[in-house]
Amino acid sequence: MTRRRLLGAAATGVTAAAVLPMIGVTPAAAATTTTATYLTADPLLHLLRRATYGTTPALIAEATKLGAAGWLNQQLAPALIDDRACDAYLARYPNLTKSIADVRATDSGNWDVMFDTGRATLARATWSRRQLFEVMVDFWSNHLNITCPSDNVWDSRHRFDADVIRVHALGNFSDMLVASSLHPAMLHFLNNNVSRKGSPNENFGRELLELHTVGVEAGYTETEMRTSALVMTGCTVDQATGAFVYKPRWHYTGPVSVLGWSAANATAEGGYVVAVSYLRYLAGHPSTARHIAEKLAIRFVSDQPSAALIDSLAGVYLRNGTAIVPVLRALFASAEFRASIGAKVRRPYEDMVATLRTLDIRPDVSGTAGVQGLYWMSSDMGQAPLAWHVVDGYPDVALAWQSASGLLSRWNNHMMLAAAWWPRTLVRRPLRTLLPAVLPLTWGGIVDALATRLLSQRLTAADRAVVLAFVGKTSTGVVSANDQWLTWKLPYLVALLLDLPYHGLR
Amino acid sequence: MTSESSCGCPDHEAKTGGVSRRTFLGAAAAAGALAGLSGPLMSSRLAFAATGAPYTGDVLVVLSMRGGFDGLSAIVPAGDPAYYAARPNIAVPAAALLARDAMFGLHPALAPLLPYWLDGTFGAVHAVGQTDATRSHFSSLEEMERAAPGTSLRTGWLDRTLGVRGGGSTFQAAVVGNSMISQSLIGPAREIALQDIDSFGLDGDPTVNARRARALQTAYAAAPARMAVPAATAVGALATTAAIKAGGDAPANGSVYPATPLAKALREVSRLIKAGVGLQVACVDYDDWDMHVGLGKPVAGGAMNDHLADFAGAMASFARDLGPAMSSVTVVTLSEFGRRLAENGSGGTDHGHGNAVLLFGGGVVGGTVHGPWPGLAPADLDNGDLSGMTDYRDVLGEILQKRCRIGSLSQVFPGFTPTPLGAVRIRP
Numbered sequence: 047m048t049r050r051r052l053l054g055a056a057a058t059g060v061t062a063a064a065v066l067p068m069i070g071v072t073p074a075a076a077a078t079t080t081t082a083t084y085l086t087a088d089p090l091l092h093l094l095r096r097a098t099y100g101t102t103p104a105l106i107a108e109a110t111k112l113g114a115a116g117w118l119n120q121q122l123a124p125a126l127i128d129d130r131a132c133d134a135y136l137a138r139y140p141n142l143t144k145s146i147a148d149v150r151a152t153d154s155g156n157w158d159v160m161f162d163t164g165r166a167t168l169a170r171a172t173w174s175r176r177q178l179f180e181v182m183v184d185f186w187s188n189h190l191n192i193t194c195p196s197d198n199v200w201d202s203r204h205r206f207d208a209d210v211i212r213v214h215a216l217g218n219f220s221d222m223l224v225a226s227s228l229h230p231a232m233l234h235f236l237n238n239n240v241s242r243k244g245s246p247n248e249n250f251g252r253e254l255l256e257l258h259t260v261g262v263e264a265g266y267t268e269t270e271m272r273t274s275a276l277v278m279t280g281c282t283v284d285q286a287t288g289a290f291v292y293k294p295r296w297h298y299t300g301p302v303s304v305l306g307w308s309a310a311n312a313t314a315e316g317g318y319v320v321a322v323s324y325l326r327y328l329a330g331h332p333s334t335a336r337h338i339a340e341k342l343a344i345r346f347v348s349d350q351p352s353a354a355l356i357d358s359l360a361g362v363y364l365r366n367g368t369a370i371v372p373v374l375r376a377l378f379a380s381a382e383f384r385a386s387i388g389a390k391v392r393r394p395y396e397d398m399v400a401t402l403r404t405l406d407i408r409p410d411v412s413g414t415a416g417v418q419g420l421y422w423m424s425s426d427m428g429q430a431p432l433a434w435h436v437v438d439g440y441p442d443v444a445l446a447w448q449s450a451s452g453l454l455s456r457w458n459n460h461m462m463l464a465a466a467w468w469p470r471t472l473v474r475r476p477l478r479t480l481l482p483a484v485l486p487l488t489w490g491g492i493v494d495a496l497a498t499r500l501l502s503q504r505l506t507a508a509d510r511a512v513v514l515a516f517v518g519k520t521s522t523g524v525v526s527a528n529d530q531w532l533t534w535k536l537p538y539l540v541a542l543l544l545d546l547p548y549h550g551l552r
Numbered sequence: 553m554t555s556e557s558s559c560g561c562p563d564h565e566a567k568t569g570g571v572s573r574r575t576f577l578g579a580a581a582a583a584g585a586l587a588g589l590s591g592p593l594m595s596s597r598l599a600f601a602a603t604g605a606p607y608t609g610d611v612l613v614v615l616s617m618r619g620g621f622d623g624l625s626a627i628v629p630a631g632d633p634a635y636y637a638a639r640p641n642i643a644v645p646a647a648a649l650l651a652r653d654a655m656f657g658l659h660p661a662l663a664p665l666l667p668y669w670l671d672g673t674f675g676a677v678h679a680v681g682q683t684d685a686t687r688s689h690f691s692s693l694e695e696m697e698r699a700a701p702g703t704s705l706r707t708g709w710l711d712r713t714l715g716v717r718g719g720g721s722t723f724q725a726a727v728v729g730n731s732m733i734s735q736s737l738i739g740p741a742r743e744i745a746l747q748d749i750d751s752f753g754l755d756g757d758p759t760v761n762a763r764r765a766r767a768l769q770t771a772y773a774a775a776p777a778r779m780a781v782p783a784a785t786a787v788g789a790l791a792t793t794a795a796i797k798a799g800g801d802a803p804a805n806g807s808v809y810p811a812t813p814l815a816k817a818l819r820e821v822s823r824l825i826k827a828g829v830g831l832q833v834a835c836v837d838y839d840d841w842d843m844h845v846g847l848g849k850p851v852a853g854g855a856m857n858d859h860l861a862d863f864a865g866a867m868a869s870f871a872r873d874l875g876p877a878m879s880s881v882t883v884v885t886l887s888e889f890g891r892r893l894a895e896n897g898s899g900g901t902d903h904g905h906g907n908a909v910l911l912f913g914g915g916v917v918g919g920t921v922h923g924p925w926p927g928l929a930p931a932d933l934d935n936g937d938l939s940g941m942t943d944y945r946d947v948l949g950e951i952l953q954k955r956c957r958i959g960s961l962s963q964v965f966p967g968f969t970p971t972p973l974g975a976v977r978i979r980p
Contacts, residue, residue, distance in 0.1 A: 247896050256690070426747070428731045451746050451747055451752055452745065454753070455747075512767050513767070515770075538757075538760050538764060545764070547771070547772065550779065
């Protein structure tokens with residue numbers, strides 16, 4: 047059982063009935079409220095909430111024009127999407143175009159390239175029009191986690207992002223696994239670079255099975271785990287250049303077998319081919335198919351996807367030679383996906399990015415200080431992009447992120463971003479322009495207009511009443527353009543709308 | 553737990569309508585339990601302590617040494633020649649060890665803790681294991697924090713401990729230094745996670761934020777539990793954290809905390825203890841023990857040396873800050889597994905099994921290593937690793953019963969009957 051599965055299972059174990067009496071919330075209210083209550087049951091909005099980092103008026107307009115199928119087709123062919131504005135911003139990170147050799151020649155031991163990788167990831171999530179691609183980059187970066195920043199990958203982590211994750215994110219998993227396993231960043235991160243016959247280091251051999259491919263439920267033995275490490279001996283990094291190298295003299299030889307795969311593995315020179323054949327076998331193993339299908343379903347459908355959905359997606363994965371796009375198409379076409387409105391919560395980073403998107407906050411006019419500030423904001427929330435500190439990726443179930451201080455951080459960041467307190471150098475539109483140029487006549491109209499603009503929907507009647515009480519108005523109260531809630535207190539009103547449960551769901 | 557107020561917590565009452573009789577009685581009792589403490593928060597303590605039955609046991613601080621702590625490097629079995637044979641490059645030389653007895657000695661980087669070892673408030677249990685033997689970080693950690701092997705329970709052992717006791721405050725259980733809760737706390741009993749106390753508040757205009765907090769409290773009360781519970785906890789805790797902040801953060805007894813994340817977290821735990829907010833359990837993570845490569849020599853610059861030194865510096869500052877109050881605190885370290893006996897080809901150690909548990913507090917029978925020692929000869933090992941002779945639930949069970957006043961452990965550790973170790977004394 048994986049960490050994610052336990053957390054998912056626990057989520058249902060902690061039922062409303064078990065929790066609510068502890069805090070004095072009336073069970074009657076909870077019995078009638080689900081997270082689906084909050085969100086409009088519009089299939090297109092549902093797709094956009096799940097497949098992007100958050101809706102914007104422009105995105106909704108474009109997707110409405112294309113239709114759900116047309117928009118999905120567009121997103122699954124990201125190279126064809128015009129993304130010049132985001133690309134122009136990314137040019138401010140020249141480090142990211144450097145080769146490993148370039149970095150080693152100019153920045154030995156410097157962590158700046160890794161930080162730039164994290165910051166550029168954040169910028170792309172926020173401003174790229176290739177939204178589903180960015181979501182999948184995040185998914186695979188966590189599946190094949192290499193903590194960024196961390197020791198020993200200062201020269202290569204950005205290349206892993208560019209050459210492994212971004213090349214294969216919508217390709218096939220078998221190719222991605224081979225590229226990942228033989229990449230200097232992964233070899234360093236999980237210590238396969240120092241694993242030799244006679245003194246194997248088990249770190250990579252174990253996590254390859256447990257995290258990257260079949261998962262512990264495949265039931266491999268400790269002996270098979272050790273064999274997994276032996277098969278990979280010889281795949282290492284050239285200390286002089288930082289590039290991948292296969293060293294036959296380090297490779298263990300002799301018959302090897304793991305989970306139904308076996309090889310004579312008779313010669314040291316043949317070890318590289320044996321290792322690649324092992325990796326491709328693992329990528330196509332039915333347990334890997336289920337493992338990846340389950341994680342995709344947890345990302346896009348619910349914290350506890352059904353076994354039927356997982357089996358069905360695993361079947362698509364295997365029938366398509368580990369290709370990822372057919373699995374995504376099947377997932378978004380499934381009845382379980384359509385029925386899952388409100389079943390996923392935004393994680394802290396996703397909440398922050400969605401806030402930037404809905405407030406239409408743009409990068410600095412020049413330089414990267416604003417995005418650097420956002421990076422630290424996400425770090426303070428416990429979810430800087432690519433930075434999960436242990437070998438699995440950030441968890442993606444509600445229970446893992448359910449905490450009082452986490453919620454407070456979100457609320458504070460809504461305020462910080464809406465009020466333009468920080469990061470100051472980002473380009474913001476006047477907050478008042480979130481409202482129609484011709485103001486609604488009543489306060490009920492103001493609340494409805496702001497909710498529609500910020501949350502892409504109306505509030506429940508109860509929440510509408512809460513917001514009106516917050517500003518001390520009645521629904522039919524007449525709006526004065528100079529009211530303090532439309533001037534210096536407007537950021538508080540905007541923040542409150544983002545603080546409500548709607549924006550916390552995806 | 554009763555639930556008369558809209559969020560059911562005393563903080564809410566304190567903030568919106570003063571102190572109720574029920575709150576006051578609970579608070580007075582809890583304040584009495586911490587009568588050894590004094591400080592500027594004595595008066596505010598009355599408003600914040602637990603409702604319901606007062607807690608009169610130790611504050612249990614669980615330090616999770618995530619990544620696989622190498623107990624063999626911390627509490628070194630120098631009397632066993634197999635230790636030196638298996639670790640030619642990374643063993644700690646016997647001459648460097650502190651407080652060495654016939655078998656064990658402390659890693660020299662633990663020097664800041666030597667006074668506590670010598671005065672008997674720092675001790676250890678060695679060759680501690682658990683039933684999960686996967687040697688997987690995740691599986692081992694989950695099973696350890698669930699602590700109910702062979703059952704379908706999905707709650708954590710600390711959650712069940714709080715549940716058995718019942719009736720705690722918003723601050724009955726705190727995860728400090730991390731905004732994600734430990735799996736040991738998963739379940740219906742409430743807990744709060746704090747990065748730190750000073751950042752726990754709403755930024756901006758206080759008057760507007762008071763309205764905002766009320767609006768959020770009302771709106772989230774109607775939400776499903778997974779959203780309503782943290783929201784109610786967050787809003788409910790605002791008044792308490794404001795009062796703690798007002799009390800400052802100066803350590804007592806001349807203690808100076810190092811500038812490290814662990815020290816910062818322990819300092820926050822100390823503030824919560826001293827503020828008398830009803831803290832029963834605190835969880836702090838201290839990770840980066842997964843030293844597959846370059847565990848290093850026992851000198852400055854060695855990875856294990858520096859990590860242990862970091863740990864010892866933080867822990868010693870915490871003990872000094874709390875001073876006599878450590879008589880009502882028990883600190884226990886837990887890690888998902890120990891490391892393999894033999895070093896690997898990279899001067900590190902791979903995932904192993906049996907491990908050392910470190911104990912601190914006035915109730916600890918310290919200055920010694922508890923538990924049967926299996927030996928390190930090949931036949932004594934478990935797949936090449938130190939065998940687990942003492943179930944970690946033996947250690948925790950004894951602490952819960954003798955220090956934290958839990959009666960039966962049948963709900964906390966279902967189906968498990970602990971074996972007494974004598975590692976802690978019964979709380980007077």
